[in-house]
Amino acid sequence: MTDRGGAAHPVVELTAARLREFLREPEAVFWVFIFPILLACALGIAFRTKTDQPVYVGVEQTPGEAPRAAAAPGSASGDAGRLLAALQAARGIEARPVPPSRVDIALRDGEVQLVVKPGVPPVYRYDPSRTESRLARLAVDEALQAAAGRRDAWRARSETVVLPGSRYIDWLIPGLLGMNIMGTGLWGIGFSIVQARTRKLLKRFLATPMVRSQYLLAHLLARLAFLALEVSALMVFAWLVFRVPMRGSLAAFVAVALLGALSFGGLGLLLASRARTIEGVSGLMNFAMLPMWVLSGVFFSSANFPAVMQPVIHALPLTALNDGLRGVMLDGRSLARLAPEILVLSAWGLTCFGVALRIFRWR
Numbered sequence: 001m002t003d004r005g006g007a008a009h010p011v012v013e014l015t016a017a018r019l020r021e022f023l024r025e026p027e028a029v030f031w032v033f034i035f036p037i038l039l040a041c042a043l044g045i046a047f048r049t050k051t052d053q054p055v056y057v058g059v060e061q062t063p064g065e066a067p068r069a070a071a072a073p074g075s076a077s078g079d080a081g082r083l084l085a086a087l088q089a090a091r092g093i094e095a096r097p098v099p100p101s102r103v104d105i106a107l108r109d110g111e112v113q114l115v116v117k118p119g120v121p122p123v124y125r126y127d128p129s130r131t132e133s134r135l136a137r138l139a140v141d142e143a144l145q146a147a148a149g150r151r152d153a154w155r156a157r158s159e160t161v162v163l164p165g166s167r168y169i170d171w172l173i174p175g176l177l178g179m180n181i182m183g184t185g186l187w188g189i190g191f192s193i194v195q196a197r198t199r200k201l202l203k204r205f206l207a208t209p210m211v212r213s214q215y216l217l218a219h220l221l222a223r224l225a226f227l228a229l230e231v232s233a234l235m236v237f238a239w240l241v242f243r244v245p246m247r248g249s250l251a252a253f254v255a256v257a258l259l260g261a262l263s264f265g266g267l268g269l270l271l272a273s274r275a276r277t278i279e280g281v282s283g284l285m286n287f288a289m290l291p292m293w294v295l296s297g298v299f300f301s302s303a304n305f306p307a308v309m310q311p312v313i314h315a316l317p318l319t320a321l322n323d324g325l326r327g328v329m330l331d332g333r334s335l336a337r338l339a340p341e342i343l344v345l346s347a348w349g350l351t352c353f354g355v356a357l358r359i360f361r362w363r
Contacts, residue, residue: 057115216357227258
């Protein structure tokens with residue numbers, strides 16, 4: 001596409017310049033392509049699905065008793081030894097003696113999930129705010145009750161089911177992808193514009209026939225040019241290493257990712273439209289991103305927040321993007337069923353780009 005003088009259209013020239021500028025920055029390439037993969041790898045290993053994990057339990061030692069002493073039946077000094085033996089014989093429980101002076105330390109540092117204090121009846125010391133500690137209490141109580149002679153009226157049969165997409169890594173990858181789209185949309189566009197403004201380059205553009213809409217559009221197009229590489233790199237890694245599923249259509253997935261990139265590209269243009277310094281635009285972008293990192297369900301579900309906050313959370317663009325990506329990847333939802341998320345992303349993108357176009361200043 002050329003103008004009347006034979007030169008390329010300003011949008012084409014500016015987009016190509018932005019692409020070359022990005023590729024000449026090794027740091028930017030690392031943060032866009034390499035860092036999300038490293039983060040996914042680290043979190044996927046740390047929070048991998050574990051089967052048949054034992055319950056770690058401590059038995060408080062009776063003063064003067066050896067850790068595994070077998071005292072005469074009925075003697076007080078034998079209580080800890082009998083409790084320890086009963087728990088070690090139970091399936092799925094790893095029990096060990098804990099000195100009285102280390103009971104609180106062992107619980108605090110996660111060395112054990114529960115400590116049993118000998119007595120009639122025994123005392124369970126644990127933190128009820130920890131899910132694993134509450135589960136440990138149930139397992140320990142069942143084992144000790146059975147060792148004391150209790151018999152269940154019946155024993156239920158268990159059917160274990162591992163559903164595709166139910167692992168933490170399956171839930172995490174769309175959140176990391178949404179976070180990366182947001183970060184590159186804001187930093188990749190906002191930082192570049194303000195950097196050009198501080199170097200007085202925008203003042204030179206002011207003397208050209210180019211209009212502000214062409215300049216801002218070129219930044220959006222350059223952003224989209226890297227979107228395919230950015231998304232495919234993380235998704236291919238997630239599938240090859242962790243077998244993360246894609247239950248929906250590829251077209252719906254691409255549409256949601258594209259809409260998210262445009263939405264955050266518009267927000268990046270808005271934040272950079274008046275900022276005069278790198279420090280200023282950095283503060284604005286951190287102010288915009290930090291609440292979404294916490295509230296929008298990147299590393300944990302946004303449903304953990306109170307109900308009164310949910311309308312605000314669901315109005316955030318990153319929440320809509322994460323929910324849309326998870327809806328396609330894990331639930332197989334179509335674009336028609338993602339109408340609320342699409343509406344939120346479209347509203348943010350159009351509003352931000354329109355306001356940025358109106359208030360943008362070259363100087």
